[in-house]
Amino acid sequence: MSQLAAAASATSTGEAVQFWVLGTVAVLGALGTILLRRAVHSALCLAGTMIILAVFYLANGAYFLGIVQVVVYTGAIMMLFLFVVMLVGVTAADSLKETIKGQRWLAAACGLGFGILLIAGIGNASLKHVNGLGKANSGGNVQGLAALIFTKYVFAFEITGALLITAAVGAMVLTHRERTERAATQRELAEARVRGGKQLPPLPAPGVYARHNAVDIPGLLPDGTPSELTVNPTLRARGQIRDVSGEALGELKALEQRSQDWLERTEEEAKK
């Protein structure tokens, strides 16, 4: 009898291998989402996890949902996230300073406790009998879903349409910005700049001419220190500035050393 129950609840070896391999990757992706500091890396990890979930949907007989997961979640929602990260997240690396003391450890402990509770609950539930979707999917998965959506769930389906329209209008209202005053002309901007008196000429150019002219390398002041003002503020905020002042000084030192060696040798030769 227990063998029969085991046979009913068991799945193929291929699915087991797929579950353990892809499940590990999915958990790693989820951990990467919450642990990586840059929002772009989090988004890419989450996209990977969602694709793996799509594979699991397909393995569970939810063929329509598997495709919708790829198209809607990884295709539309994650790309929307990436767009907003590009729009917002230039300086959006998380600060590591804790505003509430010990909040991170408390949160981790809460998560752990919650996870234990959830998994123990599933472990205690009696889920021995597996029916399988063979009968429900016999007329095709999409046909089966359509029969349910347009009969039993038709009211929820129509309300969903209203929700989507509301969301689209809401997003437009939220991000729309009405210009209440006239845009400043070029002459007014120039006058304001002169009146401000902060930086009248154009900002100094980046790069050390004759050696480097890349935009991420700050120009050197007369005393050899790099000038932060010469680099784009976005690159400054990201910390993507390459400093070559030390390199130049090191090369100068090496040159002096070489000339010393050369001079000593010629002196020795002269002594001979």
Next chain:
Amino acid sequence: MNPVNYLYLAALLFTIGAAGVLIRRNAIVVFMCVELMLNACNLAFVAFSRLHGNLDGQIIAFFTMVVAAAEVVVGLAIIVTIFRSRHSASVDDASLLKL
């Protein structure tokens, strides 16, 4: 392998997402963690649908996806609006009502 393992995986992913919501400070990443929790619920629904042998679980997962899409659109619009007015996407900085 027992299909119940999918439920364990869903519980694990949901827990990781919940911990992320509590730990992270960047509003976009918090939002991504909420998406992770929604996805974990969807996986549980699909697994339940298979365990019970009917398609109702898949229908619920489908509606969850639609609601998640609407939620993402409005949520990201709110984040962009907050970023425009405060020049920060950190959930700690929006503390105007704090004493």
